[in-house]
Amino acid sequence: MPTAKKPGNGNGKAPAAAQAGGEVTFLEAIRQGLIEEMDRDPSVVMIGEDIGVYGGAFKVSAGLLERFGWERIIDTPISETAIIGAAVGMAYQGLRPVAEMQFIDFISCCFNQITNFVAKSHYRWNAPVPMVIRGPSGGGVHGGPFHSQNPEMYFAHTPGLKVVYPSTAYDAKGLLKSAIRDNNPVLFFEHKFLYRRIKETLPAEDYTVPLGKAATRREGRDLTIVSYAAMAHSSLEAAAALAKEGIEAEVIDLRTLLPLDREAIINSVKKTNKLLVVHEDTRTGGIAGEIAAVVFEEAFDDLDAPVRRVTSLDTPVPYSPPLEERFLPNTAKIVEAARELAKY
Amino acid sequence: MPTAKKPGNGNGKAPAAAQAGGEVTFLEAIRQGLIEEMDRDPSVVMIGEDIGVYGGAFKVSAGLLERFGWERIIDTPISETAIIGAAVGMAYQGLRPVAEMQFIDFISCCFNQITNFVAKSHYRWNAPVPMVIRGPSGGGVHGGPFHSQNPEMYFAHTPGLKVVYPSTAYDAKGLLKSAIRDNNPVLFFEHKFLYRRIKETLPAEDYTVPLGKAATRREGRDLTIVSYAAMAHSSLEAAAALAKEGIEAEVIDLRTLLPLDREAIINSVKKTNKLLVVHEDTRTGGIAGEIAAVVFEEAFDDLDAPVRRVTSLDTPVPYSPPLEERFLPNTAKIVEAARELAKY
């Protein structure tokens, strides 16, 4: 019975075992997080398509099969509903499954399991579902309408879930660990534009980043820019450009969308009195609206200007580069909106 | 081969053929709309579970099988994804299918087909999808977590769809006709609490109500209450109560959530300078947020008070009456919020 050697590291890039810490990409930080949690806790298992021998479409789980074996790295048929369903069953048994969507766009295929079975389980009948659903999200890589989506609001609008969307390698690893250790179902979105584009030096020791807490990435007094994921980077770039014009923007990275860190937003708005929300998700029904409502509720009297938003267009994600560029927010669009807001 | 007589009108309530107009319930108005459109246009067909011989779980299609035959009233297996998929195929053939979800909660099972296949079709490759997806929605009838949902925001956040949620029998019929005649996919939510609880006298002649236009249900100068579906009724009740206290609330019924009638909202806010949004959908990520963002964008300077919202709790819909009552907005909660807002 002939067999084919496993490439393990497919394209020859990912090592078979993780080195904790060190200078790593966003992707490698996630991989480290998975390895460390699986090392720490045998109740952590992974389930998804092509995650074992192949190491995942983006090689996030490269080398994990060698390290953790068939029983813990579970390759499935192309069945997102079954992936989530089986993960629920494993979670009911006390395991902590991490389910991968090959691209987050396919999460639509298990929307029912997630929003009805998973999200409502604890509330309805007191059965916790400790699981993580993760996958590559977001645009900017010319992936077209079905490989670029940002489905976070579908889940941020679903009580019972937690929704995480990190922007740094440090956070990605620390939040993933918190997500795995959390007793609730956590959706963990990984912006694929960041996978190999950013690098950071991580601590060698175990650390976590708490769910539900935003991070202030830059202090400022003139206005607040709230963002997350890839747009946190564009917002920081915009803030740097604005600083040259004498506008000091405070940049807040939400990191977790549900539960939302209202306090961080409100505190900053109380300081700067102006708020710009930036998200890559489409405009209507995006998180900027929710934040606008929260600001009305808690900081209306502190506002010197209306809350503004820079978002993607209300369309599917177009494929062709000039179209996708028009579709997505970017640094220039943020600068322009912030400039106007500062002037208001 | 023995056969069973079709009850036709199941519980003996629905007549086999429609009388246009007359005094009818909300449910009967929808049924009339279906019959009239199917009479008018042979490209209109219905597809769903138990809609033929049984006439639908709520008897919305009672008698339609007798009138339109097997080929136009298509009973399917329990397969929501197949229902929507087949409807897309029929729409590609130039038909105008009306797909029924037995309860709207099951729309989660075809979320992928709707948000990815249906919604993006025209934008992606210029292929229109003239279809209607309709079903009984909403709570207040002690249906529990899976027979009470309001999933409208999942779809109002999906570019390419239209989302309609009527509150009167007149609108239900007129909007349904517009939806069927529209060249785009329309989600048509029918609040089941209203099905048999409200009655109106409808015109005998053919009429439509345009998509995308809100209705001012009551004029007022002190504040605006924006709502839709069952909550439009609670809002009107609240306005009547408030009037007794000398507070004149203007009540706007959105009718269509996507595209949103920004103009109607903004014009009213410019007049009353205060806005309360009421929805039965859960709070975080509900349409109140979107409206808050719109008001920031277009009427910030007109506001004398923060935009407020009265919504359901951020939980699944609980089953037990006292829990559901706490969960849902109601007239008293609206009155209280409006009173505070008026004082602001």
Place this chain on the structure above:
Amino acid sequence: WIAPMIRNVGALLVRGFRPRDIYTQYMARYTSPTQGKDGTSHFGDLEKRHVVSPISMLGDLIPVMTGVAMAGRYLGQNIVSMTWIGDGGSSTGAFHEGMNLAASQKAPFICVIENNQWAYSTPVNRQVPLRDLADRARAYGIPSYIVDGNDALAVYRTTREAVDRCRAGEGPVIIEAKTMRMRGHAQHDPAEYVPKEMFAYWKERDPLERFEKHLNENNLWDAKSRKAIEERIDRELVADLEEAENAPFPPAELAEQGVYCEGCHTIAPKWNRAIEEVSPPRSSAASEWKVSEYGGFEAKPDARYEALNAAAETIEVETPGALDGGNGSARARKSAASKSGGANSGNGKPSASTVKKSAKTSKVAAALPGRKGRR
């Protein structure tokens, strides 16, 4: 581990829930298993009774119980998981994905298709052009049984056999139990769409009457013990109903609680296996595919597969305890030489049972098992 659907309230009682649990659930009381948060049979007990709550969306439990089974194997528990689905529910995508995953995982999982001829108002022949819904199993290369769902003992034995197969590591099984929904879909539904003759046909096959007949004929009870049982049940029902009716509704504030688990649960899997075994070096980690044949068109089917496919013959086997004798308490589907299927049923060893006196012949056989699994 079981996950009863709404029609399988009996299974809840077997697992130790009391009538009061069912009453209070339906009546939305604070003392119900879900404290009024959910209704109907939507409750369970992960800790002790190993009962998973269903949700309304049909089919969803199938991948979930597959996951329970996979985790059980992983934890070394040697459990079998089981759920039910209606004839109508077998058309859902979740059914397909769940069964397919179970098959590819060889999970110790049993899916009972309760074919009661109707899905709400839709007869089986309008749902799919199959006579036997057990044929759904053929899409997954797994064995299936067809059993007379109105023959309590046959159902028991068939299920017992399926459980044994699962425990032996042979992978998932579908059991089609043929029965009839004798009333409407629910209370509101007079079921006028069902031909009267069909009710009459099935009335003659009333499972209660048949089981009573069996008990009578085999002197397993007498008028006195019967009366004692019925009285005990009546007493319990009356008492529990009264208790439920007097039970309080939940306080409104409860609506706001419990969306998240915030430290209210300590989550710990029940290991029945050395933890070191689950990862390499003690667990297999050969990170390569075994591809034993290349899927070629003209490739010779291996002998085993040939044998299994050869012919759809029926063999008669001794299964003690079936109700109606040779008239067919469990119709054979396919039996050729399945190591455990045909053979096991063929050896006629009576499995442990409280009903020992009848030893009649019935047709019981397992269908076409899948090819050797990957493990």
Place this chain on the structure above:
Amino acid sequence: WIAPMIRNVGALLVRGFRPRDIYTQYMARYTSPTQGKDGTSHFGDLEKRHVVSPISMLGDLIPVMTGVAMAGRYLGQNIVSMTWIGDGGSSTGAFHEGMNLAASQKAPFICVIENNQWAYSTPVNRQVPLRDLADRARAYGIPSYIVDGNDALAVYRTTREAVDRCRAGEGPVIIEAKTMRMRGHAQHDPAEYVPKEMFAYWKERDPLERFEKHLNENNLWDAKSRKAIEERIDRELVADLEEAENAPFPPAELAEQGVYCEGCHTIAPKWNRAIEEVSPPRSSAASEWKVSEYGGFEAKPDARYEALNAAAETIEVETPGALDGGNGSARARKSAASKSGGANSGNGKPSASTVKKSAKTSKVAAALPGRKGRR
């Protein structure tokens, strides 16, 4: 009507799309069929070519093309619809729901399972324990074919036969075409997970070489005409590629346009049937169920069903034009007495084809058709 998936670019060419359409799509140009809004093979043409665009989510086209077929029947068009799915894609819920609906509707719909042994990095034997994915059909009571997917003529004939069945109103058909994905999942994938021997095995069965051999041996072309064809193709490819490379990208504003159809389309079905026929009194409206049997456990299978289930025997039939002769261009699955399946293939009438000279024996048969549909 067809809906090619990403591997079926050839079908686009057959339907009249040009290489330039494919190039410009991949290169995201304004002149592409979707003006750069979508990429890859995600395009189509409802009006003239009757090609439906796929989306990335596997399986979704199956219910969609079922709907196309149902509408075609309703409109009196006498069309057949067809789409493809991979071995991996047959595990999706959408596949199941779509096939099941097609079966229950007896829709004139063909689903080709292109079994290329791999779904990305996952071999078939890890997706489902089936040797033949055609067995998926058994869950729906519909016929299936297995065909050597590397034998162009066999594929043609089998599909032709399936189309004829559909046209004759016999309901949907699954065709499993066995083949091999000879490279990685896409350009980025070196496919190191595929055993080398497996590539070698399939290299020997190269469909192009086999078809060329056939053309050579039957003198259907010669060196000169071959060269002419190849040169014409090369010229077209070069010209189209150049055209595509020089084509402009779309203007940015286009991104904002086209979410809704706002009067840009006039929607009118193509009726090929009197409109009065579709509603009563001229169409059937018997609002009652026909329940011909009651689903009882011991009910006698009807004769037709018996015959169909009887035995899985293989019959040899004359099918002109198959490539490899008796070595098996289409392996029989099940052939007993299907009115149109076995019989049709059995009558050996060569169907219209440009390849007339070879008349070899191959095994072609249709599998177990479903029971009589409801119409």
